[in-house]
Amino acid sequence: MELRIDRGAPRPIYQQISQFYRTRILQGALPPGFLLPPERTLARSLGVNRTTVMNAYAELKADRLVRGRVGHGTRVLPTSRDLPPRPREIAPLRWSDLARPSDAARDQELHDLLALSESRDTILLSLGFPAPELIPRQLLDDAVATVLRDRGPGAYFYGPAEGVTSFREALGDLMSARGVVCGADEILVTSGSQQALDLLARALIEPGDTVVVEEPTYLGALHVFRTARARLVTVPVDADGLSVDHLEHVLTRCQPKFVYTLPTYQNPSGALMSPRRRAQLLALAYRFGIPIVEDDIYGDLWYDQAPPPSLRALDRHGYVIYTSSFSKILAPGLRVGWISGPRAIVRRLVQVKQAADLQASTLSQMIVEQLLRSGGYARHAAAVRSRYAARRDAMESALRKRARGWAEWNRPGGGFYFWCRVTAPVPIGVLTAAAAQRDVSILPGAACLAEESADAHIRLSFSFAGVEEIAEGIAHLTAAVRHASGRVRPSERQPVATRPLI
């Protein structure tokens, strides 16, 4: 056994020394009572400063592996426990004690909602699933055939962690069409935009860091930021998007790691951030030196007129990281999303991606690339816009016809959602259960809120159900409201302590 110092290694020399002894003590090569070399001697023999050795020994002492006494040298301590006796009966492992703590209740809720995708009887107004019948099956099948013919076995092989190079070039062209000058090295391909958010959280958030989110916001983002143990600070959203006045106040009080925003057809509120707000938001970011994470997953899903340029397109100073995905328009099952951002942070995100899962599916990337290059994506996006517009209109007219007495809402100009405030005296939990009994699934608004006070909103998605199903769903939901209102005992009418305080 010999101690070899590597002066070129990333780890400091004192840690190489402590690591060497730690390993040998832990493995039993240096038994209890063994005398380590005197600091001076070891320093001389390694050709290092004595302080370096002192720091190494200090680490071992802190780990209770050795004890040093003046005049007695540094000796290995006895083991902290004896070998336990062979157990008569082997106890099962308590995995729940071993796992890190989590918001298990919330996690389970989201999981159960996603599991619904396998059931067929329910009118699904809860989730932001695209319509299965609007997935361009023939277009995709043809793209698969072309990829398998032209890209050969490469479609089944490893590629670069940041994504297939030719696909990133095609994404660069897509970004150009969206007004963003963006080279392939400013793009990272992700396994859907959920992973884009997760990689950002892992690259940027230390536990306890503050992240500003819109209230309400995308529930999957809350999930990711909570998992990263961020402290969430909220800023309200109105019809023009994130309230910059509120954000300005927040920024005078705290220094968030970034602001997460969905400026375009916000999930769940449907709000479209006005051009003026976009400019104001960027000005605040520049002034306070705060990055912006722009989630543009609904940007191509506009129904009345095209939205204003994205924050990333307006940003001239490299403050905006942009995420999007092909899940809503092409095929969620392919799991292809992307991040476009300043080169410095993309490079870092590539490293995080590589440790997470090496790379996104090569086959999936090449299928989407084929549809970008053939123009199939653009044509299909235009086609689905009119189909989803019809669903949006169907939900609006069903709500007008049936829900005026029990809800308030805004007509969204794009995206997938109506964000409804329930004015009837029914707790949302009761309403959700009553709706489920009538085979309608809705999303309680609280799932979209960072603040856990009781809330009277529900999110209704018009993307998955067809036009007739939407009308039927709203009718059943209205029946559920009536039934639940009638059954609510007066004491339950106010589900929570509600008192005007300010």
Next chain:
Amino acid sequence: MELRIDRGAPRPIYQQISQFYRTRILQGALPPGFLLPPERTLARSLGVNRTTVMNAYAELKADRLVRGRVGHGTRVLPTSRDLPPRPREIAPLRWSDLARPSDAARDQELHDLLALSESRDTILLSLGFPAPELIPRQLLDDAVATVLRDRGPGAYFYGPAEGVTSFREALGDLMSARGVVCGADEILVTSGSQQALDLLARALIEPGDTVVVEEPTYLGALHVFRTARARLVTVPVDADGLSVDHLEHVLTRCQPKFVYTLPTYQNPSGALMSPRRRAQLLALAYRFGIPIVEDDIYGDLWYDQAPPPSLRALDRHGYVIYTSSFSKILAPGLRVGWISGPRAIVRRLVQVKQAADLQASTLSQMIVEQLLRSGGYARHAAAVRSRYAARRDAMESALRKRARGWAEWNRPGGGFYFWCRVTAPVPIGVLTAAAAQRDVSILPGAACLAEESADAHIRLSFSFAGVEEIAEGIAHLTAAVRHASGRVRPSERQPVATRPLI
């Protein structure tokens, strides 16, 4: 504005109160100097204990949002900074300061190695890539066609986070064939086995937790565990696998979160853990109450005789989590791996998976399922075994012919690697560079070591290059050793301070 307490929410009531006030103060709704309600009054009006309100106010004080003085009540403090002036010039964001610290040097190294997969001139002996020509293109193309025909648009759609149900059932059958009784609910489909390790790290490791790894071990696992900020404790590997004697010593000194092992054709050492060692390892796990993570990615790649049963097959008490993948035998670009483990931890891992990227590619899962059900996977595995055995033999005979003077190695019974100790007086960094000049890429052994002392190993992979290329590669490598040995100045012969200490 009203404060609404939700008694059913996961967050404690005092935090709901502090959160309510924090948000309003941060957003500027409660200006500096604003007097919060007296604790007693607020407690009464909310119907909660006064201590609850006191705890809430204490949090706000700790955040420097309010100040409380006896007799003066609790008041909102002034903002911590004024609005900065509009900058004349907007500074670019310093992303590298914003990102979490990382082992960037190591990350970059791994990334550069993977990027090599796009270059064509190099004889690649460094990476554990399967041979592109052994990827069963026709089999896969046929499976794709069958999936698109039979599973319709479902192949493009979302599925459950834990993986497509029918695919998990097929994986259960595969596990049964491997001696593991395993229901679909004990399986989680991952985006390759790299993600399996990452999910395990995220579910189990708190920063500072100890993880036991073999020395040497899989470099991607080191990457994941370091990213999770685990403290790595090593146990050596000999020809019979992980040294259980050393492990026993370690376990009397510390309580690791788990032991990570590749018992079958270990990467990089090629070691096959003997049946006796497997039993001893499990006995230690039971005795000390330590979980085992078994990485079985090479289990189907045996060249002389089938390996002994996996640890998971031998484990009767739910201590072993098993990971594997289809990347080495079928197609790495599909990104399909899986975890099989006790229900309790799989359930938790599903939640982590969902926050990470919702689910693995549905299309990829169905393609692999089709090949499991048709028997195509089993037939192809048998076919590639003989092809890789020929490459293993080619590398061994090339080493015998050329490398006896400069290296020592063991013949591996399976897997992809020779782990060679370089006996010539050449620093590995110099050798790697000299080999690269001759268009041969090798992996410095230090990449596989948790301990960062200088090391004299290289890992040679025989999976990617063909039989003739392997012979040519070893010839070039030998020339590189000769050339580098001749050029090494005496002062460089010992690249590092090397002194016998014990």
